[in-house]
Amino acid sequence: MEKKRVNIKKLKREAIIPTYGSEFSAGADLYACVEEDMILKPGDTRLIPTGIALEIPAGYAGLIYARSGIATKRGLAPANKVGVVDSDYRGEVLVSLHNHSQEAQMVAPGERIAQLVVTPVLAVDFCEVEELEETRRAGGGFGSTGK
Template identity: 45%
Template sequence: MKTVKVKVKRIRGAEDLPLPKYMTSLASGMDLYANVKHDLVIAPGKYEIIPTGIQLEIPPGFEGQIRPRSGLAAKYGITLLNSPGTIDADYRGEIKIILINHGTSNFTIKRGDRIAQLVIAPVTKAELVEVESLEETQRGSGGFGHTGL
């Protein structure tokens, strides 16, 4: 398993919150915590931007991916509006999570709740080469549902 150093800075007022951490030895994502001052209710069909109280310095050649927590999705219908979210290596603002409630009941976010996961992943840059035609494949231009149900 490869390790990369990522600098993290707490936002003033978030000193009581844990830093992101892996919950098991083989986890690929670190849990992120809600930096809300008061309980925040997300009604069904609504979304909220939840601050985490941290800023990151991700090294060049890597990105941060924000992913939903499977337990919140399975039990309450809570997921990310933009999944996965992307944190570019040159972003230095506070990490914020856009949570949406696809469930049928109000969902309350409390200070320190684990709300999402952060995965640090390598980035591959593509060099686009404009051409007149593309190589044919068996699939061709078959898109959404082209193989049936």
């Protein structure tokens, strides 16, 4: 599998470089770079620092997704569902973590809190037209293909 280079800068000494859980993992784990345990009450959303900044190549983006384990077992997932790190962003990567559960949840220093997928993006030109090409589906949505 071809690899694309992504430069990374540690903004804090204790920051952990993202790691892949297995050879074919799509997402690299992002780690909480906090000094002490953080408590998220039910319904809370907190910005969790990772202590890293990325240099994502032009034509790519970093997408921040939930880690399946803490999302299903503990109810912790990105508040915006999918975070986007643009290729020209050079600030600290923060994860907006939301507690969907009915119990307080703790985020510990160095805990894996989300996963980052670096993916190609297609820049497009939006062109206003009078009519769109017809399709069989037309305007059907929200379950219309499941009939």
